[in-house]
Amino acid sequence: MALTFQCECGNRTALFATGDIDEQGREYIEPEDDERVTYIVGDHGVLFRCGFCGYTYRLEKMRTIE
Ligand SMILES: [Zn+2]
Numbered sequence: 001m002a003l004t005f006q007c008e009c010g011n012r013t014a015l016f017a018t019g020d021i022d023e024q025g026r027e028y029i030e031p032e033d034d035e036r037v038t039y040i041v042g043d044h045g046v047l048f049r050c051g052f053c054g055y056t057y058r059l060e061k062m063r064t065i066e
Helices: none
Strands: 002-006 012-021 027-031 037-042 045-050 056-060
Touching: 002 027
Parallel strands: none
Antiparallel strands: 002 012, 012 027, 037 045, 045 056
């Protein structure tokens, strides 16, 4: 499993499944190259910051999953 991050500037990288699974059966994902994208998890959602142009995308928190 992988998610692809693609910025308008052409920067493209993937977040890939690590094989590590938490106690509820959910698998961890990580950026394949952390110079291309930085992600920041906050109280209101997740920010993905492009490592090339600095543009930042915001994924808003929809609800709490637990
Ligand atoms: Zn960019």
